[in-house]
Amino acid sequence: MADFNVNLRGVGPVSVIDVKGYLDAHTAPELENVFNKLLDTKQFKVVVNFDDLKYISSAGLGVFMAYVETMRENMGDIKFSNMQENVYNIFDLLGFPILYEFYKDENEAIKKFDLLG
């Protein structure tokens, strides 16, 4: 069994998702559930903290692609923070840095939402 954990917490108006372990086709539905919960409660400002994520495959990348436009249509976004280099390299291979914002630190990403109000 793949070792994966996802945790959701609120920092002011921003929802922070902590992902931990291995995000693949088997574990991606757990992350989808969290995004569905955010849509149900109309939380559109999201930071995903990758500090403890060791591995990602395209199934995981696909989750962010599936939800980002809805977030943006509702004055929100999905921003990424604290990503390890090996994980960032996969996002980079697929051209994600053109469409998504990446931050070294979670607080930097949260502040970007504050600036936008």
Added chain:
Amino acid sequence: MSASKNILKKEIVVKSTTDNLAMIRDFMKNTTTELGIPDEIIGKIILAVDEACTNIIKHAYKYSPDGQIFIATRFADSKFSIAITDEGQHFDPGKIPDPDLNEYYKQKRIGGLGMFLIKKLMDEVNYSTLSGNKNQVVLVKYLPH
């Protein structure tokens, strides 16, 4: 021309379920680590094999858990190859275009990224149909001497 020496082979057969992806990655990690392959290349090989097996589970077996996936690795003369074989539905990878991320973004499409990643991560990717209605993809990585 000298005959190939030190040919190393390892195989595993797993059922077509996504909860086996972790086992497949462990198998690839152990196999490549034993061969002394550099970590950065190991990471690419593990992800490519994960993506190929995920495609088989999704597209060839349509999430049916009873299919089998055969993985055979071979290492000789600085060439590491992984043959991944299934007995599911055939699909033609040539018909699937490389994804345009901007188009994906607009259409909310989330599939097709795996095959594109495999091409980026490996040196060669060859799809073929074997006798007995088997499909095979062979992934190749050339290693530094």
